[in-house]
Amino acid sequence: MSFAGVMRPGHAAIRVLDMEESLTYYTERLGLMKTDEDDQGRVYLKAWDELDCFSIVLREAPSPGIDYTGYKTCSRADRDELVGKLEDYGLEIEWIPEDELKGCGERARFQTPSGHLFELYAEKKQVGDGLGRLNPNPWPEGLKGMQVYRFDHVLLYGPKIIETTKIFTDVLGFDLTERVLSPEGEMNVSFVSCSNKAHDLAFVEYPEPNKLHHVSFMLMTWEEVLRAADIMSMHGISIDIGPTRHGITRGRTIYFFDPSGNRNEVFCGDYTWYPDREPITWTADELGKAIFYHDRKLNENFLSVVT
Amino acid sequence: MSVNKFIITIEDNAEVFTCPPGRNVLKAMEQLGRKGIPVGCRGGGCGVCRVQVLDQGGYRTGKMSREQVPVEDEEKGICLACKLFPEGDLHLKVLGKWRKQFLTGTV
Incomplete structure:
Protein backbone atom coordinates (compact mmCIF):
# COMPACT_ATOMS: atom_id res chain seq x y z
CA MET A 1 0.00 0.00 0.00
CA SER A 2 1.23 3.47 -0.69
CA PHE A 3 0.96 5.83 2.23
CA ALA A 4 0.50 9.53 1.72
CA GLY A 5 -0.75 12.42 3.81
CA VAL A 6 -1.33 11.59 7.47
CA MET A 7 0.68 8.50 8.47
CA ARG A 8 -0.30 7.66 12.05
CA PRO A 9 -1.22 8.87 15.53
CA GLY A 10 2.12 10.14 16.78
CA HIS A 11 1.55 11.47 20.26
CA ALA A 12 -0.96 12.18 22.99
CA ALA A 13 -0.25 14.76 25.71
CA ILE A 14 -1.90 13.61 28.92
CA ARG A 15 -2.49 15.55 32.14
CA VAL A 16 -1.90 13.68 35.39
CA LEU A 17 -2.45 14.65 39.01
CA ASP A 18 0.78 13.18 40.42
CA MET A 19 3.83 12.67 38.21
CA GLU A 20 5.70 10.19 40.37
CA GLU A 21 2.72 7.86 40.78
CA SER A 22 1.84 8.22 37.09
CA LEU A 23 5.35 7.49 35.92
CA THR A 24 5.44 4.24 37.89
CA TYR A 25 2.14 3.27 36.28
CA TYR A 26 3.09 4.18 32.69
CA THR A 27 6.55 2.57 32.85
CA GLU A 28 6.31 -0.38 35.28
CA ARG A 29 2.69 -1.36 34.54
CA LEU A 30 1.95 -0.38 30.93
CA GLY A 31 5.57 -0.96 30.00
CA LEU A 32 6.37 2.33 28.27
CA MET A 33 9.94 3.61 28.41
CA LYS A 34 10.90 7.06 29.65
CA THR A 35 12.99 8.71 26.97
CA ASP A 36 13.29 12.30 28.18
CA GLU A 37 11.96 15.10 30.35
CA ASP A 38 12.04 18.87 29.95
CA ASP A 39 12.39 22.03 32.03
CA GLN A 40 8.58 22.31 32.24
CA GLY A 41 8.54 19.00 34.09
CA ARG A 42 6.96 17.14 31.20
CA VAL A 43 7.97 13.50 30.84
CA TYR A 44 8.36 11.79 27.44
CA LEU A 45 7.58 8.11 26.92
CA LYS A 46 7.55 5.61 24.10
CA ALA A 47 6.40 2.03 23.61
CA TRP A 48 9.09 -0.51 22.75
CA ASP A 49 8.04 -1.11 19.13
CA GLU A 50 7.98 2.61 18.29
CA LEU A 51 11.05 4.15 16.71
CA ASP A 52 10.27 7.84 17.30
CA CYS A 53 11.55 9.35 20.54
CA PHE A 54 8.13 9.71 22.22
CA SER A 55 4.45 8.96 21.79
CA ILE A 56 3.10 9.92 25.22
CA VAL A 57 3.86 13.16 27.04
CA LEU A 58 2.80 13.48 30.68
CA ARG A 59 2.24 16.84 32.36
CA GLU A 60 1.35 17.28 36.01
CA ALA A 61 -1.77 19.46 36.27
CA PRO A 62 -4.67 20.21 38.66
CA SER A 63 -7.14 18.22 36.49
CA PRO A 64 -6.56 15.11 34.35
CA GLY A 65 -7.50 14.84 30.66
CA ILE A 66 -5.86 15.35 27.29
CA ASP A 67 -4.02 18.49 26.12
CA TYR A 68 -3.65 17.53 22.44
CA THR A 69 -3.17 14.65 20.02
CA GLY A 70 -0.50 14.73 17.31
CA TYR A 71 -0.50 13.00 13.93
CA LYS A 72 2.64 12.42 11.91
CA THR A 73 2.51 13.08 8.19
CA CYS A 74 4.52 11.16 5.59
CA SER A 75 6.56 14.23 4.65
CA ARG A 76 6.90 17.92 5.32
CA ALA A 77 5.32 18.61 1.92
CA ASP A 78 2.30 16.49 2.92
CA ARG A 79 2.03 18.40 6.19
CA ASP A 80 2.15 21.75 4.46
CA GLU A 81 -0.37 20.70 1.84
CA LEU A 82 -2.78 19.47 4.55
CA VAL A 83 -2.28 22.65 6.60
CA GLY A 84 -3.19 24.66 3.49
CA LYS A 85 -6.36 22.60 3.12
CA LEU A 86 -7.26 23.12 6.78
CA GLU A 87 -6.85 26.89 6.34
CA ASP A 88 -8.96 26.84 3.17
CA TYR A 89 -11.60 24.97 5.16
CA GLY A 90 -11.66 27.89 7.60
CA LEU A 91 -9.62 26.52 10.47
CA GLU A 92 -7.07 28.64 12.28
CA ILE A 93 -3.56 27.18 12.52
CA GLU A 94 -1.19 27.83 15.39
CA TRP A 95 2.44 26.94 14.63
CA ILE A 96 4.33 25.41 17.54
CA PRO A 97 8.10 25.76 17.02
CA GLU A 98 10.48 22.87 16.55
CA ASP A 99 11.68 21.32 19.82
CA GLU A 100 8.89 22.88 21.92
CA LEU A 101 8.38 19.17 22.51
CA LYS A 102 11.94 17.87 22.63
CA GLY A 103 12.86 16.03 19.46
CA CYS A 104 9.70 16.97 17.56
CA GLY A 105 9.67 19.14 14.46
CA GLU A 106 7.38 22.12 13.93
CA ARG A 107 3.75 21.31 14.72
CA ALA A 108 0.64 22.83 13.11
CA ARG A 109 -2.08 22.94 15.75
CA PHE A 110 -5.81 23.35 15.16
CA GLN A 111 -8.99 23.00 17.20
CA THR A 112 -12.00 20.92 16.16
CA PRO A 113 -15.63 21.88 16.87
CA SER A 114 -15.57 19.14 19.54
CA GLY A 115 -13.14 21.35 21.46
CA HIS A 116 -10.07 19.14 21.01
CA LEU A 117 -6.61 20.28 19.93
CA PHE A 118 -4.86 18.32 17.17
CA GLU A 119 -1.42 18.72 15.65
CA LEU A 120 0.20 17.73 12.38
CA TYR A 121 3.96 17.31 12.28
CA ALA A 122 6.38 15.70 9.85
CA GLU A 123 9.53 15.05 11.84
CA LYS A 124 10.44 13.45 15.11
CA LYS A 125 13.85 12.24 16.20
CA GLN A 126 14.14 8.48 15.96
CA VAL A 127 15.76 6.61 18.83
CA GLY A 128 14.89 3.13 17.57
CA ASP A 129 13.61 0.04 19.33
CA GLY A 130 16.95 -1.27 20.53
CA LEU A 131 16.85 -4.04 17.92
CA GLY A 132 18.22 -2.17 14.95
CA ARG A 133 17.26 -2.44 11.29
CA LEU A 134 19.84 -5.06 10.32
CA ASN A 135 19.06 -8.71 11.11
CA PRO A 136 17.05 -7.71 14.21
CA ASN A 137 15.73 -9.94 16.97
CA PRO A 138 11.91 -10.04 17.21
CA TRP A 139 11.66 -8.29 20.59
CA PRO A 140 13.96 -6.75 23.15
CA GLU A 141 14.62 -8.38 26.52
CA GLY A 142 13.88 -6.64 29.78
CA LEU A 143 10.40 -5.30 28.91
CA LYS A 144 8.12 -4.43 31.81
CA GLY A 145 4.48 -4.87 32.75
CA MET A 146 1.95 -5.19 29.94
CA GLN A 147 4.69 -4.64 27.34
CA VAL A 148 2.47 -2.57 25.03
CA TYR A 149 3.76 -2.39 21.44
CA MET B 1 -6.39 -6.95 69.34
CA SER B 2 -9.14 -4.71 68.15
CA VAL B 3 -9.12 -3.31 64.66
CA ASN B 4 -10.34 0.23 64.54
CA LYS B 5 -12.84 0.82 61.76
CA PHE B 6 -14.81 3.93 61.00
CA ILE B 7 -18.54 3.89 60.34
CA ILE B 8 -19.59 5.52 57.08
CA THR B 9 -23.25 6.47 56.81
CA ILE B 10 -24.75 7.59 53.52
CA GLU B 11 -27.65 9.93 54.15
CA ASP B 12 -29.59 9.51 50.93
CA ASN B 13 -30.21 5.77 51.12
CA ALA B 14 -29.34 5.01 54.76
CA GLU B 15 -26.51 2.71 53.63
CA VAL B 16 -24.00 2.04 56.41
CA PHE B 17 -20.63 0.35 56.05
CA THR B 18 -17.23 0.33 57.71
CA CYS B 19 -13.94 1.65 56.44
CA PRO B 20 -10.55 0.77 57.96
CA PRO B 21 -7.93 3.50 58.44
CA GLY B 22 -5.87 4.18 55.34
CA ARG B 23 -8.51 2.94 52.90
CA ASN B 24 -10.61 5.25 50.76
CA VAL B 25 -14.37 5.24 51.28
CA LEU B 26 -15.21 4.09 47.74
CA LYS B 27 -12.87 1.12 47.92
CA ALA B 28 -14.24 0.14 51.34
CA MET B 29 -17.77 0.24 49.91
CA GLU B 30 -16.85 -1.80 46.84
CA GLN B 31 -14.89 -4.41 48.80
CA LEU B 32 -17.92 -5.05 51.03
CA GLY B 33 -20.12 -5.37 47.96
CA ARG B 34 -22.16 -2.37 49.07
CA LYS B 35 -23.69 0.28 46.87
CA GLY B 36 -24.81 3.87 47.36
CA ILE B 37 -21.99 5.93 45.86
CA PRO B 38 -21.61 5.74 42.05
CA VAL B 39 -18.25 4.28 41.02
CA GLY B 40 -16.29 5.88 38.19
CA CYS B 41 -12.53 5.97 37.51
CA ARG B 42 -11.46 5.43 41.16
CA GLY B 43 -8.55 7.84 40.52
CA GLY B 44 -9.86 11.27 41.52
CA GLY B 45 -10.39 12.28 37.91
CA CYS B 46 -13.95 11.83 36.66
CA GLY B 47 -16.07 13.21 39.53
CA VAL B 48 -18.71 10.47 39.43
CA CYS B 49 -18.24 9.63 43.14
CA ARG B 50 -18.60 13.24 44.43
CA VAL B 51 -19.82 13.34 48.00
CA GLN B 52 -20.24 15.95 50.72
CA VAL B 53 -19.05 15.22 54.23
CA LEU B 54 -21.90 16.44 56.47
CA ASP B 55 -20.23 16.16 59.85
CA GLN B 56 -16.60 16.54 60.72
CA GLY B 57 -15.57 13.16 62.07
CA GLY B 58 -12.21 13.99 60.57
CA TYR B 59 -10.85 13.00 57.20
CA ARG B 60 -8.09 13.67 54.72
CA THR B 61 -8.18 13.60 50.94
CA GLY B 62 -5.75 12.63 48.21
CA LYS B 63 -5.17 14.53 44.96
CA MET B 64 -8.44 15.21 43.14
CA SER B 65 -9.31 16.91 39.86
CA ARG B 66 -9.79 20.65 40.51
CA GLU B 67 -12.32 20.66 37.70
CA GLN B 68 -14.45 18.23 39.72
CA VAL B 69 -13.74 19.71 43.16
CA PRO B 70 -13.05 23.47 43.00
CA VAL B 71 -11.55 25.12 46.12
CA GLU B 72 -14.91 26.61 47.19
CA ASP B 73 -16.50 23.14 47.07
CA GLU B 74 -13.65 21.58 49.00
CA GLU B 75 -14.22 24.17 51.75
CA LYS B 76 -17.82 22.92 52.04
CA GLY B 77 -16.62 19.37 52.65
CA ILE B 78 -17.16 18.27 49.07
CA CYS B 79 -14.72 15.65 47.79
CA LEU B 80 -14.44 12.47 45.75
CA ALA B 81 -15.13 9.27 47.69
CA CYS B 82 -12.23 7.50 45.92
CA LYS B 83 -9.84 10.01 47.50
CA LEU B 84 -11.61 10.33 50.87
CA PHE B 85 -9.72 8.75 53.78
CA PRO B 86 -11.74 8.84 57.04
CA GLU B 87 -10.10 9.59 60.36
CA GLY B 88 -13.38 9.19 62.23
CA ASP B 89 -17.02 8.20 61.56
CA LEU B 90 -18.51 10.13 58.64
CA HIS B 91 -21.98 11.04 57.38
CA LEU B 92 -21.99 11.55 53.62
CA LYS B 93 -24.39 12.97 51.09
CA VAL B 94 -24.04 11.65 47.53
CA LEU B 95 -23.68 14.45 44.95
CA GLY B 96 -22.21 12.56 42.00
CA LYS B 97 -24.34 10.90 39.42
CA TRP B 98 -24.08 9.53 35.95
CA ARG B 99 -23.97 12.34 33.48
CA LYS B 100 -26.74 11.47 31.11
CA GLN B 101 -25.78 11.78 27.51
CA PHE B 102 -26.82 10.81 24.04
CA LEU B 103 -27.11 7.08 24.61
CA THR B 104 -29.50 7.21 27.53
CA GLY B 105 -32.96 6.06 26.67
CA THR B 106 -32.20 5.16 23.09
CA VAL B 107 -32.67 1.42 23.52
Missing part, protein backbone atom coordinates in the same frame (compact mmCIF):
# COMPACT_ATOMS: atom_id res chain seq x y z
CA ARG A 150 2.60 1.08 20.51
CA PHE A 151 0.30 4.00 21.20
CA ASP A 152 -2.58 3.20 18.88
CA HIS A 153 -5.44 5.74 19.00
CA VAL A 154 -7.57 8.00 21.20
CA LEU A 155 -11.35 8.14 21.62
CA LEU A 156 -12.58 11.65 22.38
CA TYR A 157 -15.91 12.98 23.66
CA GLY A 158 -17.31 16.35 22.65
CA PRO A 159 -20.06 18.23 20.79
CA LYS A 160 -20.51 18.53 17.00
CA ILE A 161 -18.81 15.28 16.09
CA ILE A 162 -20.37 15.22 12.60
CA GLU A 163 -18.57 18.49 11.76
CA THR A 164 -15.45 17.32 13.57
CA THR A 165 -15.35 13.99 11.74
CA LYS A 166 -15.74 15.82 8.40
CA ILE A 167 -12.44 17.63 9.02
CA PHE A 168 -10.68 14.28 9.20
CA THR A 169 -12.49 12.61 6.29
CA ASP A 170 -13.02 15.54 3.87
CA VAL A 171 -9.87 17.56 4.56
CA LEU A 172 -7.21 15.27 6.00
CA GLY A 173 -8.01 12.19 3.92
CA PHE A 174 -9.04 9.79 6.68
CA ASP A 175 -11.62 7.09 5.89
CA LEU A 176 -14.77 6.66 7.97
CA THR A 177 -14.57 2.98 8.97
CA GLU A 178 -17.50 2.63 11.39
CA ARG A 179 -20.29 4.78 12.77
CA VAL A 180 -23.23 4.57 15.15
CA LEU A 181 -26.55 6.15 14.25
CA SER A 182 -28.97 7.60 16.80
CA PRO A 183 -32.65 6.58 16.62
CA GLU A 184 -33.12 9.77 14.57
CA GLY A 185 -30.50 8.51 12.10
CA GLU A 186 -27.79 11.00 13.01
CA MET A 187 -24.19 9.85 13.41
CA ASN A 188 -23.23 10.12 17.09
CA VAL A 189 -20.15 7.88 17.15
CA SER A 190 -17.47 7.86 14.44
CA PHE A 191 -14.33 5.79 13.85
CA VAL A 192 -11.81 7.05 11.30
CA SER A 193 -8.58 5.62 9.87
CA CYS A 194 -5.59 7.25 8.16
CA SER A 195 -3.98 3.86 7.53
CA ASN A 196 -5.25 0.33 7.16
CA LYS A 197 -6.09 -0.03 10.83
CA ALA A 198 -9.78 -0.20 11.79
CA HIS A 199 -9.33 3.07 13.68
CA ASP A 200 -6.72 5.75 14.22
CA LEU A 201 -9.16 8.09 16.01
CA ALA A 202 -12.75 7.99 17.28
CA PHE A 203 -15.36 10.47 18.49
CA VAL A 204 -18.51 10.22 20.59
CA GLU A 205 -21.11 13.01 20.71
CA TYR A 206 -21.21 14.55 24.19
CA PRO A 207 -22.37 17.94 25.50
CA GLU A 208 -19.10 18.92 27.23
CA PRO A 209 -16.20 19.85 24.91
CA ASN A 210 -12.63 18.56 24.93
CA LYS A 211 -13.16 15.37 26.93
CA LEU A 212 -10.99 12.24 26.88
CA HIS A 213 -12.62 8.82 26.86
CA HIS A 214 -9.49 6.74 26.44
CA VAL A 215 -5.92 6.46 25.19
CA SER A 216 -5.31 3.07 23.60
CA PHE A 217 -2.22 0.89 23.32
CA MET A 218 -1.82 -2.15 21.08
CA LEU A 219 -1.04 -5.72 22.03
CA MET A 220 -0.79 -8.64 19.60
CA THR A 221 -2.72 -11.51 21.18
CA TRP A 222 -5.69 -12.31 23.40
CA GLU A 223 -3.26 -14.01 25.80
CA GLU A 224 -1.40 -10.72 26.15
CA VAL A 225 -4.70 -8.93 26.90
CA LEU A 226 -5.43 -11.51 29.61
CA ARG A 227 -1.93 -11.10 31.01
CA ALA A 228 -2.44 -7.31 31.08
CA ALA A 229 -5.58 -7.91 33.16
CA ASP A 230 -3.53 -10.07 35.57
CA ILE A 231 -1.05 -7.22 35.99
CA MET A 232 -3.95 -4.86 36.78
CA SER A 233 -5.15 -7.11 39.60
CA MET A 234 -1.61 -7.67 40.89
CA HIS A 235 -1.17 -3.94 41.31
CA GLY A 236 -4.69 -2.79 42.23
CA ILE A 237 -5.20 -0.89 38.97
CA SER A 238 -8.81 0.27 38.52
CA ILE A 239 -10.47 -1.92 35.83
CA ASP A 240 -13.42 -0.48 33.93
CA ILE A 241 -14.53 -3.49 31.86
CA GLY A 242 -13.04 -6.58 30.28
CA PRO A 243 -11.27 -8.54 29.01
CA THR A 244 -14.02 -8.72 26.39
CA ARG A 245 -14.82 -8.20 22.71
CA HIS A 246 -16.01 -5.11 20.83
CA GLY A 247 -18.55 -5.43 18.03
CA ILE A 248 -17.23 -2.14 16.64
CA THR A 249 -13.70 -2.75 15.21
CA ARG A 250 -13.85 -6.42 16.47
CA GLY A 251 -11.14 -5.52 18.99
CA ARG A 252 -10.39 -7.81 21.93
CA THR A 253 -9.98 -5.40 24.77
CA ILE A 254 -9.73 -4.36 28.38
CA TYR A 255 -10.35 -0.85 29.75
CA PHE A 256 -8.78 0.51 32.91
CA PHE A 257 -7.74 3.79 34.48
CA ASP A 258 -4.40 5.46 35.10
CA PRO A 259 -3.83 6.78 38.66
CA SER A 260 -5.46 10.13 37.73
CA GLY A 261 -8.61 8.58 36.28
CA ASN A 262 -7.69 8.84 32.60
CA ARG A 263 -9.08 5.73 30.88
CA ASN A 264 -6.62 3.51 29.02
CA GLU A 265 -7.20 0.52 26.77
CA VAL A 266 -5.01 -2.35 25.69
CA PHE A 267 -6.40 -4.35 22.80
CA CYS A 268 -5.53 -6.73 20.02
CA GLY A 269 -7.03 -8.07 16.86
CA ASP A 270 -8.98 -5.49 14.93
CA TYR A 271 -9.36 -6.01 11.17
CA THR A 272 -7.43 -4.64 8.21
CA TRP A 273 -9.07 -1.62 6.65
CA TYR A 274 -8.89 -0.99 2.91
CA PRO A 275 -10.29 2.17 1.34
CA ASP A 276 -12.55 0.22 -1.04
CA ARG A 277 -14.73 -0.87 1.90
CA GLU A 278 -18.02 0.74 2.81
CA PRO A 279 -18.13 2.06 6.40
CA ILE A 280 -19.82 -0.28 8.90
CA THR A 281 -23.00 1.13 10.44
CA TRP A 282 -24.41 0.25 13.86
CA THR A 283 -27.96 1.15 14.84
CA ALA A 284 -29.13 2.34 18.26
CA ASP A 285 -31.15 -0.82 18.92
CA GLU A 286 -28.00 -2.99 18.59
CA LEU A 287 -25.71 -0.58 20.40
CA GLY A 288 -25.09 -2.82 23.41
CA LYS A 289 -23.66 -5.53 21.18
CA ALA A 290 -21.75 -2.98 19.09
CA ILE A 291 -19.87 -1.79 22.15
CA PHE A 292 -19.48 -4.98 24.20
CA TYR A 293 -20.27 -7.97 22.03
CA HIS A 294 -20.71 -10.45 24.90
CA ASP A 295 -22.51 -8.28 27.48
CA ARG A 296 -24.90 -7.00 24.80
CA LYS A 297 -26.10 -4.18 27.02
CA LEU A 298 -25.16 -0.57 27.57
CA ASN A 299 -22.61 0.05 30.30
CA GLU A 300 -23.26 3.40 31.95
CA ASN A 301 -19.80 3.64 33.48
CA PHE A 302 -18.06 3.02 30.16
CA LEU A 303 -20.32 5.46 28.37
CA SER A 304 -20.25 8.37 30.77
CA VAL A 305 -16.97 8.39 32.74
CA VAL A 306 -14.56 10.80 31.04
CA THR A 307 -11.73 13.16 32.03
